[in-house]
Amino acid sequence: MRKDGLEDLSAFLDGELPHGSAERLIDALEGDEELKAAWARYHLIADVLARRLPAGADRAFSERVSGAIAAEPVPLRSARRRVPRVKSVVGLAMAAAVAGLAIAGILSTGSKAPSEPPPLSFSVSQQSPPMSSMELSPLPIATVKWSGEPYGEAGRFSPYIVSHNQSNRGLPIPGVIPYVRAVGYEAEP
Amino acid sequence: MGESGADTQLVKRVQKGDKKAFDLLVLKYQHRIIKLVSRYVRDPSDALDVAQEAFLKAYRAVPNFRGDSAFYTWLYRIAINTAKNYLVTLSRRPVEAEHGGPDNDHFELDSMLQDVTTPEDMLLTDEITHTIVKAIEDLPDDLRTAINLREVEGLSYEEIAEVMTCPIGTVRSRIFRAREAIDNRLKPLLE
Numbered sequence: 001m002r003k004d005g006l007e008d009l010s011a012f013l014d015g016e017l018p019h020g021s022a023e024r025l026i027d028a029l030e031g032d033e034e035l036k037a038a039w040a041r042y043h044l045i046a047d048v049l050a051r052r053l054p055a056g057a058d059r060a061f062s063e064r065v066s067g068a069i070a071a072e073p074v075p076l077r078s079a080r081r082r083v084p085r086v087k088s089v090v091g092l093a094m095a096a097a098v099a100g101l102a103i104a105g106i107l108s109t110g111s112k113a114p115s116e117p118p119p120l121s122f123s124v125s126q127q128s129p130p131m132s133s134m135e136l137s138p139l140p141i142a143t144v145k146w147s148g149e150p151y152g153e154a155g156r157f158s159p160y161i162v163s164h165n166q167s168n169r170g171l172p173i174p175g176v177i178p179y180v181r182a183v184g185y186e187a188e189p
Numbered sequence: 190m191g192e193s194g195a196d197t198q199l200v201k202r203v204q205k206g207d208k209k210a211f212d213l214l215v216l217k218y219q220h221r222i223i224k225l226v227s228r229y230v231r232d233p234s235d236a237l238d239v240a241q242e243a244f245l246k247a248y249r250a251v252p253n254f255r256g257d258s259a260f261y262t263w264l265y266r267i268a269i270n271t272a273k274n275y276l277v278t279l280s281r282r283p284v285e286a287e288h289g290g291p292d293n294d295h296f297e298l299d300s301m302l303q304d305v306t307t308p309e310d311m312l313l314t315d316e317i318t319h320t321i322v323k324a325i326e327d328l329p330d331d332l333r334t335a336i337n338l339r340e341v342e343g344l345s346y347e348e349i350a351e352v353m354t355c356p357i358g359t360v361r362s363r364i365f366r367a368r369e370a371i372d373n374r375l376k377p378l379l380e
Contacts, residue, residue: 006369010365011361011365012195014346014364015193015194016345016346016361017195019194019198022195022198026199026210026213029213030207030209030210030213036216038372039213039216039217040216041372041375041376043216044220044317044321044375045368045371045372045375046340047221048317048318048322049321049336049340049341050341052221053220053314053318054220054236054314055227055233055310055311056310056314057220057223057310057313057317058237058310059313061219061223061240061241062212062215062216062219064241065212065241065244065245068241068244068245069208069211069212069215069244069248070208072208072245072248072249074206074208075249075250075251075252076252077204077252
């Protein structure tokens with residue numbers, strides 16, 4: 001064994017060997033039993049000086065551990081659980097679809113009255129997109145057109161509920177998206 | 190680089206599947222871990238088994254070691270937990286199974302003997318310690334001071350160079366020569 005190899009070993013032991021030289025030394029350590037024995041003895045000296053040597057040190061201990069490690073499979077890094085991106089997009093689309101159906105349900109409940117009130121011309125300004133293409137597109141905005149004829153009893157009741165929900169901002173109805181009344185002007189052709 | 194830097198290099202190799210690099214870590218830390226475990230597990234033979242188990246656990250977990258702490262800190266925690274788990278298992282084990290029943294007259298004596306390290310092991314440890322201490326006493330002053338500042342005080346080469354007012358290269362050389370002189374006395378004892 002060359003003396004400069006041992007001097008490098010001594011410096012590596014103290015963490016004072018440059019990275020490249022340390023890599024070469026580790027290669028040598030793994031293939032040279034004599035150098036490896038010197039590594040063990042240098043650490044033994046360090047442990048005695050630092051009073052870390054246990055009473056009755058077992059010289060065969062490292063060989064036993066080495067034998068047990070040799071029988072072990074090479075451990076692999078445990079894979080992190082990854083949520084596929086497609087899944088999250090589908091989830092978003094589903095949530096949007098449910099929200100759209102909820103709005104449509106509220107509106108349709110208001111239009112169906114038992115006493116057949118005068119029909120309201122109900123139209124959705126933008127058709128709901130099919131499920132497959134419903135990703136991040138905005139929700140449809142409902143537009144209600146009044147035909148000008150007077151409402152029946154149920155017809156009068158629906159605007160009351162809407163007004164109540166609109167003005168009672170502090171206590172929103174659970175599960176129902178807050179209603180915002182938008183008033184616009186549309187010129188007759 | 191620092192001492193932990195050398196560990197990091199070895200750990201990275203182990204993470205790439207190099208088992209021999211882990212053997213070097215075992216050689217480096219075996220005494221510290223055995224001594225640590227011995228504080229919890231009094232029986233020397235059991236302490237060695239627990240220490241071995243700790244190294245095996247560390248080897249299995251090493252791919253997930255991210256280097257947030259020093260390798261020894263991480264290994265230390267594994268060893269402590271392994272020793273504590275062993276004690277829990279031991280407390281749950283029926284006494285009959287361990288010592289052949291409560292009627293065993295030799296129970297007390299067995300228990301006492303298990304706490305004592307074998308005379309051969311004790312003798313070797315004493316001899317090793319004595320040889321190293323004597324070798325250090327016989328070193329020239331500059332080598333003895335350098336090795337003590339490094340191994341006992343834990344100073345870096347740069348700090349030792351400052352204390353001893355000499356270049357870092359000289360510190361490196363002095364520490365190596367001190368180790369070489371001690372090793373020349375120690376080697377025949379271990380062969």
